[in-house]
Amino acid sequence: MTGKRPTLMDVAEAAGVSRALVSIIMRDAPGASDATRLKVQEAARELGYRPDSRARLLRSSRTRLLGLSFSTAHAFHAEIVDAAYAGATVRGYDIALSAVANGRPETRAVESLLDLGCEALILISPSLSPEELAGYAARLPVISLLRDDVGDSLDSVSSDDHAGIRIAVEHLFSLGHRRIAHVDGGQAVSSPQRRAAFQSEMASRGLDARVIAGGPTEEDGLRAGSELQQDLPTAVVAFNDRCALGVWESFRAAGLRVPEDVSILGYDDSQFARLSYVQLSSISQDAPLLARAAVDRAVDRLEGSTSAAHLVRTPHLVVRGTTGEVPG
Amino acid sequence: MTGKRPTLMDVAEAAGVSRALVSIIMRDAPGASDATRLKVQEAARELGYRPDSRARLLRSSRTRLLGLSFSTAHAFHAEIVDAAYAGATVRGYDIALSAVANGRPETRAVESLLDLGCEALILISPSLSPEELAGYAARLPVISLLRDDVGDSLDSVSSDDHAGIRIAVEHLFSLGHRRIAHVDGGQAVSSPQRRAAFQSEMASRGLDARVIAGGPTEEDGLRAGSELQQDLPTAVVAFNDRCALGVWESFRAAGLRVPEDVSILGYDDSQFARLSYVQLSSISQDAPLLARAAVDRAVDRLEGSTSAAHLVRTPHLVVRGTTGEVPG
DNA sequence: ATACGCCTTTAGAACGTTCTATAGACTGGC
DNA sequence: GCCAGTCTATAGAACGTTCTAAAGGCGTAT
Numbered sequence: 135m136t137g138k139r140p141t142l143m144d145v146a147e148a149a150g151v152s153r154a155l156v157s158i159i160m161r162d163a164p165g166a167s168d169a170t171r172l173k174v175q176e177a178a179r180e181l182g183y184r185p186d187s188r189a190r191l192l193r194s195s196r197t198r199l200l201g202l203s204f205s206t207a208h209a210f211h212a213e214i215v216d217a218a219y220a221g222a223t224v225r226g227y228d229i230a231l232s233a234v235a236n237g238r239p240e241t242r243a244v245e246s247l248l249d250l251g252c253e254a255l256i257l258i259s260p261s262l263s264p265e266e267l268a269g270y271a272a273r274l275p276v277i278s279l280l281r282d283d284v285g286d287s288l289d290s291v292s293s294d295d296h297a298g299i300r301i302a303v304e305h306l307f308s309l310g311h312r313r314i315a316h317v318d319g320g321q322a323v324s325s326p327q328r329r330a331a332f333q334s335e336m337a338s339r340g341l342d343a344r345v346i347a348g349g350p351t352e353e354d355g356l357r358a359g360s361e362l363q364q365d366l367p368t369a370v371v372a373f374n375d376r377c378a379l380g381v382w383e384s385f386r387a388a389g390l391r392v393p394e395d396v397s398i399l400g401y402d403d404s405q406f407a408r409l410s411y412v413q414l415s416s417i418s419q420d421a422p423l424l425a426r427a428a429v430d431r432a433v434d435r436l437e438g439s440t441s442a443a444h445l446v447r448t449p450h451l452v453v454r455g456t457t458g459e460v461p462g
Numbered sequence: 463m464t465g466k467r468p469t470l471m472d473v474a475e476a477a478g479v480s481r482a483l484v485s486i487i488m489r490d491a492p493g494a495s496d497a498t499r500l501k502v503q504e505a506a507r508e509l510g511y512r513p514d515s516r517a518r519l520l521r522s523s524r525t526r527l528l529g530l531s532f533s534t535a536h537a538f539h540a541e542i543v544d545a546a547y548a549g550a551t552v553r554g555y556d557i558a559l560s561a562v563a564n565g566r567p568e569t570r571a572v573e574s575l576l577d578l579g580c581e582a583l584i585l586i587s588p589s590l591s592p593e594e595l596a597g598y599a600a601r602l603p604v605i606s607l608l609r610d611d612v613g614d615s616l617d618s619v620s621s622d623d624h625a626g627i628r629i630a631v632e633h634l635f636s637l638g639h640r641r642i643a644h645v646d647g648g649q650a651v652s653s654p655q656r657r658a659a660f661q662s663e664m665a666s667r668g669l670d671a672r673v674i675a676g677g678p679t680e681e682d683g684l685r686a687g688s689e690l691q692q693d694l695p696t697a698v699v700a701f702n703d704r705c706a707l708g709v710w711e712s713f714r715a716a717g718l719r720v721p722e723d724v725s726i727l728g729y730d731d732s733q734f735a736r737l738s739y740v741q742l743s744s745i746s747q748d749a750p751l752l753a754r755a756a757v758d759r760a761v762d763r764l765e766g767s768t769s770a771a772h773l774v775r776t777p778h779l780v781v782r783g784t785t786g787e788v789p790g
Numbered sequence: 791a792t793a794c795g796c797c798t799t800t801a802g803a804a805c806g807t808t809c810t811a812t813a814g815a816c817t818g819g820c
Numbered sequence: 821g822c823c824a825g826t827c828t829a830t831a832g833a834a835c836g837t838t839c840t841a842a843a844g845g846c847g848t849a850t
Contacts, residue, residue: 482831483830486829495829519835520836521834
């Protein structure tokens with residue numbers, strides 16, 4: 135089945151030069167005359183030669199491979215993967231993917247990336263402890279994406295959760311809302327930060343900060359929604375879009391209109407939020423842009439910049455149809 | 463920063479044995495005593511040794527790596543990735559992922575998997591031509607997942623679209639529906655098959671097969687939904703769940719009740735369909751099970767079984783809340 | 791002429807594994 | 821005691837590339 139591939143040696147013999155020279159030419163490295171360059175390239179094309187990346191990688195420690203771990207459980211990670219590929223291509227790197235899946239913990243995903251010879255790691259919302267992360271960071275540059283409390287030994291590219299919540303509260307406040315509730319993310323990454331930010335922002339306006347236990351999924355939002363109805367606020371800030379959709383659905387089932395009776399604000403500005411019949415107002419972290427920044431950061435670390443840094447971007451508000459003036 | 467990783471040699475020195483012996487032990491190959499096995503394993507753990515897959519790969523053609531290409535645009539591919547990981551682990555293989563993303567065509571994804579040294583390829587709904595696929599299949603086992611018209615040189619593991627549509631029509635027919643419409647998948651893979659199956663199944667019952675142009679997304683369903691309302695059928699078979707949700711939303715906006723006024727049946731039994739407040743009746747392809755089968759097929763091909771085969775599974779019906787008796 | 795420098799080319803040693811062949815140390819049968 | 825057989829361990833050659841050091845050719849300054 136698998137007729138063995140031609141090697142450098144084969145090309146060298148065909149062109150009547152040495153192995154090393156072919157290597158130089160295949161890499162477009164300086165040190166060969168234009169005449170032989172042409173001759174060798176012709177021979178390589180003739181034989182259908184493709185360099186063996188395994189051997190190439192083995193010899194030169196450079197693999198030009200960036201490891202990216204994502205989770206199959208979070209749909210918006212796909213957008214990040216997308217953006218990361220684009221960013222890496224621009225900088226001349228390739229991306230190796232590894233998923234955190236059911237029965238496949240993050241450590242496993244990371245080990246797998248390490249095995250493939252990645253030069254740097256980008257982890258989306260890593261759930262590892264700062265110590266574990268530091269352990270990896272001692273071996274190679276590690277970028278934490280969308281989580282910033284990861285210690286000083288690794289880079290992070292994240293979104294300012296406090297600012298995001300502030301923008302959310304400001305928006306609702308300016309629409310006249312005073313009774314605003316927050317459905318938090320439960321155990322999810324970033325949930326404590328957003329919850330604390332909500333409490334602080336509400337307090338600074340002299341308002342009561344009502345927090346309902348929620349979670350990252352529609353089901354969590356649904357549960358929180360029915361709890362909210364026992365004492366309906368005029369506006370809800372949800373942990374994320376999926377949670378917001380759950381809350382909304384719960385309200386809808388009870389005959390409540392959004393935003394006439396109650397406003398709902400999501401977080402993430404995910405694909406769901408943008409659906410024409412959803413039109414959920416949301417806080418956008420601009421994940422693709424963050425992904426790009428993470429890739430850039432990884433490459434910068436590899437190509438010189440020595441110290442870890444924490445890059446924080448400010449999210450912005452996307453007003454759609456689910457937030458409006460306070461009722462009454 | 464990057465203290466170079468420990469090598470086989472380092473472990474050998476630490477344990478006071480030869481390189482070759484460590485190699486044997488790391489591979490769990492026969493030829494070492496239990497005592498040294500323990501000693502070496504301890505030393506390896508101590509040093510945090512992990513075999514360098516590049517070197518391993520270079521030397522032995524075996525990489526025990528299965529390449530899986532998926533698309534960031536299809537949320538349910540994540541479920542497949544999940545199941546594939548699980549299946550591969552059981553068979554003692556690892557999975558290398560490569561995404562088809564924006565600006566990253568399938569050929570690129572495949573080349574990347576090849577470069578990583580995968581021994582076999584599993585492609586989810588490949589959009590490559592049978593000729594291109596055959597080209598790859600000449601070099602290594604290639605399994606097409608969820609698409610079966612790929613020629614005889616590669617394996618396929620797919621779901622019987624005709625049977626799925628038949629089951630859908632049967633279900634609605636048995637509920638008394640006669641005016642059934644199909645919203646197709648437009649340019650999406652499998653759309654022609656399902657459309658044709660619908661037409662044939664309706665014809666065999668002497669019914670008029672009304673087909674509306676649709677697509678794979680909610681937006682497509684939404685458009686199709688408003689078109690359907692000009693002459694409302696009693697039931698709709700959508701190309702997939704997302705499309706079905708769009709149709710549903712369109713009906714809901716018009717004040718139509720589901721399933722009292724009109725039944726809706728999805729396809730894929732995706733996560734969306736299972737949401738507690740959605741409860742969409744759907745045809746399940748059991749994608750995770752198919753993924754498992756694809757992995758098994760890939761491994762079988764690698765470990766002996768020589769000829770390509772086309773495995774077709776019959777989907778099944780999952781009745782939830784959106785299909786009911788014909789109105790009136 | 792000799793020395794120096796540049797450009798092109800090459801031989802040969804890496805890289806970290808696995809594989810083949812073989813050596814040594816036991817066992818047990820005679 | 822000696823040979824065959826088995827088990828454990830090792831040395832050294834691969835694998836296909838890149839890298840280092842140096843060789844050879846040739847022109848120019850000394």
